[in-house]
Amino acid sequence: MSTTLEAPAATRGLVEITKVRKFFGPTEVLKGISLTVEPGGVAVIVGPSGSGKSTLLRTINHLEKVDGGFIAIDGQLVGYRVKGNKLHELPERDILKQRTEIGMVFQNFNLFPHLTALENVAEAPVVAQGRSKSEARERGLELLDRVGLRDRADAYPRQLSGGQQQRVAIARALALDPKILLFDEPTSALDPELVNEVLDVIRELAKSGTTLVIVTHEMGFARDVADTVVFMDQGQIVEQGKPQDIFTNPREVRTRSFFSKVIEPAFNI
Amino acid sequence: MSSAATRTSQPPAETPSPIDPQAVTDTPPAADSPSAPAVPAGPAGLRAAVDYADYRLVPARRPWRWVGTVLVALGVAAVVWSLATNPRWEWGVVAQWFTAKSVVNGLVETLKLTAISGALGFILGFILALMRLSASPLLVSVSWTFSWIFRSTPLLVQMLLWYNLGYLYEKISLGLPFTDIRFFEAQTTTLISQFAAAVLGLTLNQAAYSAEIIRGGILSVDQGQVEAASALGIPAWRRSTRIVLPQAMRAILPTAFNEIIGLVKGTSIVYVLAYSELFYTVQVIYNRTQQVLPLLLVATLWYVVITSVLSVFQYYIERHYSKGAVRTLPLTPLQKARKFFATHAPVNTTGRK
Numbered sequence: 063m064s065t066t067l068e069a070p071a072a073t074r075g076l077v078e079i080t081k082v083r084k085f086f087g088p089t090e091v092l093k094g095i096s097l098t099v100e101p102g103g104v105a106v107i108v109g110p111s112g113s114g115k116s117t118l119l120r121t122i123n124h125l126e127k128v129d130g131g132f133i134a135i136d137g138q139l140v141g142y143r144v145k146g147n148k149l150h151e152l153p154e155r156d157i158l159k160q161r162t163e164i165g166m167v168f169q170n171f172n173l174f175p176h177l178t179a180l181e182n183v184a185e186a187p188v189v190a191q192g193r194s195k196s197e198a199r200e201r202g203l204e205l206l207d208r209v210g211l212r213d214r215a216d217a218y219p220r221q222l223s224g225g226q227q228q229r230v231a232i233a234r235a236l237a238l239d240p241k242i243l244l245f246d247e248p249t250s251a252l253d254p255e256l257v258n259e260v261l262d263v264i265r266e267l268a269k270s271g272t273t274l275v276i277v278t279h280e281m282g283f284a285r286d287v288a289d290t291v292v293f294m295d296q297g298q299i300v301e302q303g304k305p306q307d308i309f310t311n312p313r314e315v316r317t318r319s320f321f322s323k324v325i326e327p328a329f330n331i
Numbered sequence: 332m333s334s335a336a337t338r339t340s341q342p343p344a345e346t347p348s349p350i351d352p353q354a355v356t357d358t359p360p361a362a363d364s365p366s367a368p369a370v371p372a373g374p375a376g377l378r379a380a381v382d383y384a385d386y387r388l389v390p391a392r393r394p395w396r397w398v399g400t401v402l403v404a405l406g407v408a409a410v411v412w413s414l415a416t417n418p419r420w421e422w423g424v425v426a427q428w429f430t431a432k433s434v435v436n437g438l439v440e441t442l443k444l445t446a447i448s449g450a451l452g453f454i455l456g457f458i459l460a461l462m463r464l465s466a467s468p469l470l471v472s473v474s475w476t477f478s479w480i481f482r483s484t485p486l487l488v489q490m491l492l493w494y495n496l497g498y499l500y501e502k503i504s505l506g507l508p509f510t511d512i513r514f515f516e517a518q519t520t521t522l523i524s525q526f527a528a529a530v531l532g533l534t535l536n537q538a539a540y541s542a543e544i545i546r547g548g549i550l551s552v553d554q555g556q557v558e559a560a561s562a563l564g565i566p567a568w569r570r571s572t573r574i575v576l577p578q579a580m581r582a583i584l585p586t587a588f589n590e591i592i593g594l595v596k597g598t599s600i601v602y603v604l605a606y607s608e609l610f611y612t613v614q615v616i617y618n619r620t621q622q623v624l625p626l627l628l629v630a631t632l633w634y635v636v637i638t639s640v641l642s643v644f645q646y647y648i649e650r651h652y653s654k655g656a657v658r659t660l661p662l663t664p665l666q667k668a669r670k671f672f673a674t675h676a677p678v679n680t681t682g683r684k
Binding site: 123125154155158159161162164165166168170172173174175176177178185186189190191218219220221234235238 | 556558560563565573574578652656658
């Protein structure tokens with residue numbers, strides 16, 4: 063298994079979302095979303111809360127089952143198998159296998175509090191990929207080093223700051239060598255002065271050739287790091303495009319009014 | 332605190348912020364004697380930002396705490412005195428029977444019943460809890476019904492029912508239903524001994540209660556934990572045992588130990604089956620010797636001993652599972668004692684020097 067992080071391959075990690083719909087009870091939270099993220103691309107999804115950004119992200123690794131449409135990673139459907147003209151829902155085992163190729167970083171970290179930083183990182187490679195414990199440990203230390211936390215390997219999550227916890231969570235997601243990384247508002251639960259240490263790690267990843275799909279409210283960061291910015295509102299994609307276009311010259315009224323509210327005046331580079 | 336008042340009422344422009352003690356340490360202490368915080372008058376007094384580092388700390392006086400302490404101490408002394416001096420407690424008889432062979436045998440039976448039905452009860456309870464949390468309506472309702480029945484019937488009735496099962500079903504057999512094929516067949520009365528009836532009754536009853544305790548513990552673990560584990564591709568069984576259960580243990584343990592301690596004494600109910608555990612044994616003895624109270628005291632003291640040992644286990648097991656849940660583990664009583672004797676000073680729990 064090659065470490066794609068150091069050597070950008072950018073040949074894997076194509077995400078194709080096609081007409082995805084999702085209901086929570088009677089409410090339609092995703093109203094036929096279509097979006098393509100190229101291998102090695104960085105898509106940043108922005109929009110008001112309740113617009114369905116997080117739900118969309120969670121459908122990509124099948125944490126949410128879609129009610130319509132489909133999602134494919136490198137041409138392979140997520141959660142289903144095509145047989146004849148039928149879609150068969152995959153058994154749990156196969157879904158888990160698909161998920162090992164899609165790392166996810168949560169808003170409130172969801173680190174396992176009873177395991178140390180290193181144990182958090184080294185757990186999944188052993189049980190989900192069948193690697194040896196010593197190999198997983200070594201790789202875990204390497205990844206903690208990457209996020210600048212090698213010296214805190216034996217600390218429990220509660221002994222770490224929010225920013226450090228989120229960096230451990232990123233290392234944990236990287237441990238499976240995923241093609242795609244999903245970030246669900248990775249800095250929203252952090253104190254302002256801790257936001258940058260996490261964003262810096264993500265910036266590094268953006269250069270690595272892994273496909274990133276990021277939901278965030280950090281507009282400056284989005285502008286920096288994104289290939290594509292996607293603006294969502296009320297379960298639909300209102301507008302998408304290159305960051306310089308969408309931030310400086312949005313076509314839609316809704317996009318313009320949203321940015322005028324969230325981008326502070328100081329931001330005018 | 333005249334100095335503070337002076338400073339805040341008239342803050343000099345160049346003086347660093349009065350709330351920052353570090354910034355003013357270069358100012359010499361206002362007075363020679365640390366016990367008298369006198370501030371020199373005049374313009375210099377305004378700048379006399381006091382460094383309290385040399386002051387002696389006088390703890391607040393709490394006279395009512397002392398009154399309470401003395402009253403309680405007197406009460407405890409009175410109880411101890413009456414226990415020691417009232418001859419009707421017959422401590423001699425207690426001592427004589429405490430380690431008698433028959434009593435110790437009864438004790439062993441009690442421990443055996445507790446261990447077996449406790450272990451089986453919690454294993455069955457765990458399965459029932461998972462059933463109750465599953466997505467299958469049938470498993471959910473079977474688990475619910477089990478708990479409902481065993482929690483609503485008196486343990487005494489359950490016990491007698493199991494013991495008299497032979498009256499309801501003469502034979503117990505294992506085979507294919509609706510055929511004549513039998514792998515195993517036996518008379519119920521030979522199969523269900525007093526011991527088997529006792530274990531069966533205690534286990535099933537315990538399972539009904541522990542299922543709810545374990546379910547509560549599992550529910551107390553944040554849903555995000557399961558989500559994160561699934562997102563990492565960790566299989567379901569491993570998710571339960573490695574991620575959820577260790578965290579659920581923190582909520583489960585206190586109540587679980589309550590249950591086990593309850594079970595220790597609950598085993599005394601099997602005296603209705605004439606099963607010679609601790610309580611039945613002392614009954615047999617006092618029926619013969621008529622020394623009722625001293626012998627009940629013997630049983631009681633043994634129950635106290637078992638409970639005390641279990642409480643120690645509980646402390647250390649809970650401590651083990653609080654790993655990661657608290658920033659630093661509290662000192663164990665042993666460590667506290669060692670620290671106390673090492674420093675020869677009372678252990679200060681407030682964290683202040």
